Amino acid sequence: MKFSNFKYLVKQGFLNFKENSLMSLASIGVVVSCLVIVGICGLLAININSFANFLGSQNELVVYIYDDATQEQIDAIDSFIKSNDNIATYNFVSKEEALEEQMGYLGEYGELLESYQGDENPLPASFRCTVKNLAAIQQTSDELAALDGVELLSTPTELAQVLITLKNAAFYGGFGVLAILVFVSIVVISNTIRLTVFARRKEIGIMKFVGATNGFIRLPFVVEGVIIGTIAAVVTFGILSGAYWYLLHYLTTTATGWLAMVSTVLITYGDIWYYMLAVFLVFGWFIGAAGSAISMKRYLRV
Amino acid sequence: MIDFKNVTKVYKPDITAMDKVSLHIDKGEFVFVLGPSGAGKSTFLKLMLREETATSGDVIVNGYNLSKIKQREIPYMRRTLGVVFQDFRLIPTMTVYENIAFAMRVTNIGEKDIKKRVPYILSLVGLSSKAKKFPTQLSGGEQQRVALARALVHSPRLVIADEPTGNIDPELSVEIMELLKAINSVGTTVVVVTHEHELAYKYAKRIIEIKDGRVVNDTAGKAVHAR
Structure with a gap:
């Protein structure tokens, strides 16, 4: 595809996003909610893992x-x-x-x-x-x-068994929740974009008659989905970064007893923020692109 | 150019819209496909555009056998023809210029060529001054000319017009038909699908009459008289 045409289609995606600002906002809200839960599960899972490793090293x-x-x-x-x-x-x-x-x-x-x-x-x-x-x-x-x-x-075989169970629960539990929420997000975003696609089904039909390939028609919608995913990822990152930073700050400065001990084992914000941002962006893009691609499928069969 | 070989189209449950139709349209011809509502004209059109597939028989358009064509080849087949619809089918959110440019973008033509070609095509259909207008700001005749411009923008070998004068005033109809004649005079095959007998006989080229899903008359248009 020529760069000028690619640029044109990407621009169309941005225009779609702007035109459907209300629906886009709703989608962002839903994806943020899902990503926040995904993020909390992820952070819990890796910290449980880190804690289990710490206990293991003490054994x-x-x-x-x-x-x-x-x-x-x-x-x-x-x-x-x-x-x-x-x-x-x-x-x-x-x-x-x-x-x-x-x-x-x-x-x-x-x-x-x-x-x-x-x-x-x-x-x-x-x-x-x-x-x-x-x-x-x-x-x-x-x-x-x-x-x-x-x-x-x-x-310490018994303790070892407990730690292994804990790590497995964190891993599989986190993975299960992740899979469910990614699925939910894709369904929601695909329904939102489906509204746009439905409103523009005649246009899509016309595009097909002038010889547009499915990829050509799909691109602006995928761009729209990716924009929604990106904004949702950045917002989620902001929310969870703030919350995690505050939690760590609270634990290291005011917690006493076993909580203070736990706080020394938790993964620091500095070690994790870039992973968080990368994971949210990848999930956001994936959810956005997959959601829009799915929503288009039916209307491309002309 | 266009070949229908023993084509039958049955819609579920058992409506036969086209019954063993065979016909051939050659390069450079100007053909009217004539018939009343429900005769099978729309099916004929849909089969040519590969919007529908034949239940049996072969439909060949511009070298593509539409009964066997792969899904991913359909856009490329459609680029070899220009289509003008009765309801114009212009994209309402795009200007006249953009509507035509879009048809070029689809075929991956660069911005530089688009900027050269679109104004030229608009001048051919006499709409240079309306380039920045949206379809809703134009009259029916003007919209039809935009649709025609879009159909012509990538110099197709075949132009198919579905009731091109159906939604416009009689005097504007003449304008559209004259444009189609001009297009045909430079070697482009033109197929006009219509229910208007008078229009077909006035421009007395080859007329293929369809009734109840069958070809009932196919004439080179020499000694045809309006009924």
């Missing part, structure tokens, strides 16, 4: 070593952990370090443990590992348990 799989394990056995466990794909980080805690840690927990009462120094130390040495994939924690644990010199393992 240690602890490999306790027999007191009489040989240095070779300890080295073998060390190299096994080092080469294991599911272990993100690990560190070795010697018997002495374990005791010091306990004394530290007890604070001023730590002195009570003074007598357990040296050979009297009942605490075992251990490897403390964080895992990458919580779903595979049981398998990793079983592999470690089979090694010589390993006394026992502390594996």
